[in-house]
Amino acid sequence: MIVTRFAPSPNGSLHLGHAVSAVIAHDLAKNTGGRFLLRIEDIDGARSRPELADEFRADLRWLGLEWGEVAAQSSRLAAYDAAAEHLKSAGLLYPCQCTRADIKAAATQFGPEGPVYPGTCKGADIDLSAPVAWRIDVDAAVKRTGDLEWVDQLAGAQNAQPQELGDVVLMRKDAPASYHLAATIDDAADGVSLVTRGRDLFAATHIHRLLQALLDLPVPQWHHHHLLLDEDGRKLAKRRNSPSLADMRESGADGAKIASDIRLGCFPIGMSLQED
Structure with a gap:
């Protein structure tokens, strides 16, 4: 169904x-x-x-x-926190204090969603007493999952390329979770088998497929209209x-x-x- x-x-x-x-x-x-x-x-x-x-x-x-x-x-904040803690314990998230202006000024690559985060805070000594975002180390995550695929009903089979978006934020400074993490967990919890959304979110699916593999979540199909x-x-x-x-x-x-x-x-x- x-x-x-x-x-x-x-x-x-x-x-x-x-x-x-x-x-x-x-x-x-x-x-x-x-x-x-x-x-x-x-x-x-x-x-x-x-x-x-x-x-x-x-x-x-x-x-x-x-x-x-x-x-x-x-009503699902605890689920987002639990997923983030799981990824942190696996060494796949790191704290980031960069602002959007910092990223725009330092970026040397541009992907489907704009400037790709240049990794400024990766490996840095970050003060966790101040608000920070938590980013996924995409290269480390891909090494863990190996190659992944996903299927769009209109565009067909896709090879997941999460590196195109870089180390995106999963836990925001100003909100409990990013769209990437929250929507992925929600769709699994709700039993969504066909994720239907606009083509402006096509690239985000590469990250969502990666998260599904890391969190052992079911893999739906997608329909990007x-x-x-x-x-x-x-x-x-x-x-x-x-x-x-x-x-x-x-x-x-x-x-x-x-x-x-x-x-x-x-x-x-x-x-x-x-x-x-």
Whole structure:
């Protein structure tokens, strides 16, 4: 049975790009008799606004979607801590005090997600009395796991290349865990068999596959769908105040028709799906 999920963060209202992702995940499960789950990823510090979770549920109902809800991330902090401690005890995490500005200034390589961390703090004597992030030593981790593969339903079989992203943060200074660690643990805990998300997260899957091997977690398949772009060719984003589903819903728009249009590939003027 296929189990998919939609996992928004309550740091801003949902927009049409989220609707695309939710409809795709919903239909991939429902059309095969599977389950579509909603998970609220609410560990983004002060940016998380609990009241938005109810708004998200109203948006999904308005689109005509049905779901089962699983535990929010804020209830799983102990699981993230346990995973991090396991990796620390294996010698695979190291503390880092670098800021984003430090990394940008020192980086000599650039990967799919921007500047690759240059390893400034690896092996350094770091003061643990001050807030630090914990990074995974990717080279050491890959030596432990050996070659890994993962499968995307659209792009096919992939050789995992976590080195492309460098030593990413797993435990943040300002939040209990990074997206990489939290989402990987959550998907395993929720029994997700098909991780459905946008193609902007395709590269992150290399790290997630590595974590699954290190933490002995089940390996799902992935479905990285195209992104909805605005008239300037940019993906829709909360930070750019892309039109929200809540505003559309409250203005009287027909959510079921919008979901139907998404299935047909029909979008508002100026919006289109990402081209290959």
